[in-house]
Amino acid sequence: MHLADLKNTRRTVRFDQSRLTIEDIVDIAHGRAGAALSDDPAFRAAISRGADFLDQLLREDGTVYGVTTGYGDSCTTTVPPELVAELPHHLYTYHGCGLGENFSPAQTRAILASRLASLAKGFSGVSVELLDQIVRLLDAGLLPLIPSEGSVGASGDLTPLSYLAAVLCGEREVWRDGEQVPAEQALREAGITPLRLRPKEGLAIMNGTAVMTALACMAHERAEYLARLCTRITAMASFALDGNAHHFDEVLFSVKPHPGMQRVAAWLRQDLPTDQWERNGKRLQDRYSIRCAPHVIGVLADTLPLFRTLIENELNSANDNPLIDPVGERVLHGGHFYGGHIAFAMDGMKNTVANLADLLDRQMALLVDSRYNHGLPANLVGATGSRAAINHGLKALQISASAWTAEALKLTMPASVFSRSTECHNQDKVSMGTIAARDCLRVLELTEQVAAALLITVRQGVWLRCRDYPEAVPHAALARMQELLSEDIAAVVEDRRLDPELRVLLDRIRNQEWKLYA
Missing domain, CATH: 1.20.200.10 (Fumarase/aspartase (Central domain))
Incomplete structure (x- = not known):
């Protein structure tokens, strides 16, 4: 589906802390609806409080899994403070090992919407900017190329969702109007600045059930x-x-x-x-x-x-x-x-x-x-x-x-x-x-x-x-x-x-x- 068709939608699904339905996700998937992040100041403040609290913990030398430690079985490995900022980018990088056919554009839109829904609940410690970036991808019709194979469904859909995390940061590839384009080029031409993920944001994007739930x-x-x-x-x-x-x-x-x-x-x-x-x-x-x-x-x-x-x-x-x-x-x-x-x-x-x-x-x-x-x-x-x-x-x-x-x-x-x-x-x-x-x-x-x-x-x-x-x-x-x-x-x-x-x-x-x- 072309970008012009996507923008010619009948309704808007608003993402905040209210309950979404299957039809909300399916309508976004098929271009019958667009996605928008709530502009309610109370909602945005609630999202920001999680990221601010993580920053406070880091200042106080707190130990937080996946933020100041390695991932999974590597949770006993302490990450030096000067490397904490690099850890999220290593997470999506080493999970770039998916294979199989890519998810269809409709399925990919559903995946982005499903992940956005979870992060918008306000318990993931992410910034409002991350949520806005997912909405920007949907609005611009820039869809990560996500291989369909490689997830065991816990610890979430790690490998497929790593392709979303990478694209948010201007890496890997996207579908744009039916063509495969490098993400860095596509974001630049759409006027979207690549993210630099905050300490927990790589884990927040990838460590969840968005792919299976969207499907x-x-x-x-x-x-x-x-x-x-x-x-x-x-x-x-x-x-x-x-x-x-x-x-x-x-x-x-x-x-x-x-x-x-x-x-x-x-x-x-x-x-x-x-x-x-x-x-x-x-x-x-x-x-x-x-x-x-x-x-x-x-x-x-x-x-x-x-x-x-x-x-x-x-x-x-x-x-x-x-x-x-x-x-x-x-x-x-x-x-x-x-x-x-x-x-x-x-x-x-x-x-x-x-x-x-x-x-x-x-x-x-x-x-x-x-x-x-x-x-x-x-x-x-x-x-x-x-x-x-x-x-x-x-x-x-x-x-x-x-x-x-x-x-x-x-x-x-x-x-x-x-x-x-x-x-x-x-x-x-x-x-x-x-x-x-x-x-x-x-x-x-x-x-x-x-x-x-x-x-x-x-x-x-x-x-x-x-x-x-x-x-x-x-x-x-x-x-x-x-x-x-x-x-x-x-x-x-x-x-x-x-x-x-x-x-x-x-x-x-x-x-x-x-x-x-x-």
Whole structure:
């Protein structure tokens, strides 16, 4: 996204000590909002008190971890006073060892916003100037190139966040309008003076959960939309399969009081009114991937509020170490950099999302198989007469969807149980939260690909059901969805490549262009 697009935002997210939401971070990530540091004098004074208290401790020869000592297991090493000012720059320098693909621009904006949120709580001992510098990067569209691999999630996201610390000081590289530029050049041309970090500021930037939390915010938004989209796909699959709407009866679901599951069933009732579906000749019970769809999608719908609580609590926490209590004049040594709550949320979310991929994959298997699709052609071939013999419809698409599903399911192994002992056994129990978050985003990506395949499939199935059985008339919501899909996907009559249409559908899914349910 170009700088001009970033500045043309609909709202501003103000960073102070008030509570932020997932949507605040996601809107900044996607350029729908800008970031601003509160100009309230009381807030700025509260931030400054922490930095002033650290200065007081240094004048009084106080011992502060990471300020007058080495880092991690090196906490027993005392740093000579004349070298204290150099220590933060050594911290981000030696952590410059990340690998893997760089985080996307949207993910990087979310990371900067998440770190800003934590530092703005006022317990990190940093200066207002540091917070302002992060806002300047966001405002100028200068995004640190941050490698995605190299964090174990405690002591925080040290290696990836070192790339933010370095860029604040005019080192390493940034993305600027889609191009890679040396940070020193980019800051100079934007009129931004590189920082010289104060004694604890390197640690404050890097020693926290900003990366995993930012990714979790973005994952949550995508998962919420997938729950709705998979419900609409299920409704269209049920119609195409000539299924039974009474499986989603209100009384039936009233006796199993999972609210998310009940909500999914209610959405299906909106799409599949029971009074239109009571005809003779129907199978008494549809197969599980249709009949139990509210129960599968409902697990995600019911756990999303819990995941939101965990993610937003982490987002609104001071999560570096040590924390500075300027009012009580104490330095508090703890472990708030540990990302266990995010790790659990991401491990749980990737499980529930992968189950959506599996659900859709099973629905597709029914739709393309003439033994189970209640009178539709094998592979949903749209050609008729002699031309049907040489057309294969959605045969290959079903294979691809199965491959994407298998990969998503493979990634559901929880990352959080693979804790490693690192850094001379100082970091001997770590969260793996960032790996869990990256896995979750990959599972979301694969599940969205399966959903795109199913959108082609249900569009084809509904078209064939209406073509071959004129008495079948979809309810208004499904008819409208069929119209919208038809704008992007022509009926598959003769075999054709489908990847261009899959990519269009993926863009629609990721931009959440269809408004699904109230």
